[in-house]
Amino acid sequence: DREAQILRRALRRERVIRARLDILSFPDDFLCERYRFSAQSIIYLDNILRPYITHVTHRGHALSSLHIICIALRFFANGSFLYNIGDAEHVSKATVCRAVRNVTVALKRLLYSSVVFPGHRPTRFIKEGCHKIAGFPGVIGCTDGTHIPIIAPSVNEGDYVNRKSFHSINVQVHSSL
Structure with missing residues (x-):
């Protein structure tokens, strides 16, 4: 049994962690094309949504609030499939789904303080x-x-x-x- 565990660990695929892009380093025309927002607007959204979407985790590779927002914005901007957004942003379909849900719920929490007739x-x-x-x-x-x-x-x-x-x-x- 002990040998089987050692063999399973040896055969387990090594986890590959991709370096995350600095989204705000891109020019505004690039950001507007993909996310429909300028860097300044994305920073504004990050400032107001961060408290509602940041996850406290002990894992070292969690997405930043900025990345979560950009994933959701990309989904909102083009309405594509979760797989397509995940491929473009280098995350899984499940991560895209969670990002869209978390940002949507955060925006809903701010609805009555932001939308005024x-x-x-x-x-x-x-x-x-x-x-x-x-x-x-x-x-x-x-x-x-x-x-x-x-x-x-x-x-x-x-x-x-x-x-x-x-x-x-x-x-x-x-x-x-």
Whole structure:
């Protein structure tokens, strides 16, 4: 039995630890293309999300909060499969899944302190008005997005090509009564 244990240990694959990239060392156009955020914005997100996503561990190779955020941002940015994100970020599918979940839960915790509807009218009046217009109870506002076609700019032209391959500016509109 002792010999079998020694043999199993000898045959066990050696663990390979890859050096982690310094994500913030890349230029902003590279970061925006992959994560849809600049270095400054990623640092901001790291500062507010770190307390909610950092894992206390005794293992020496845990992902930093910055890497966890970037993995989730890459998933949010392109909506690809977990395997594809994992391959691109050099982590497992399970790690991508955990990163996306942890960042999503952290963002949800900050929802009510970060998302505030503008306006001076009491929400009761807004709810009544939306109900009269559309018949939906309890609605205080609507948000929608659209792509406004534009002529291709001469600077950063590729940043303005949307998923349907035409140049546009993505606009979000919020309305409340």
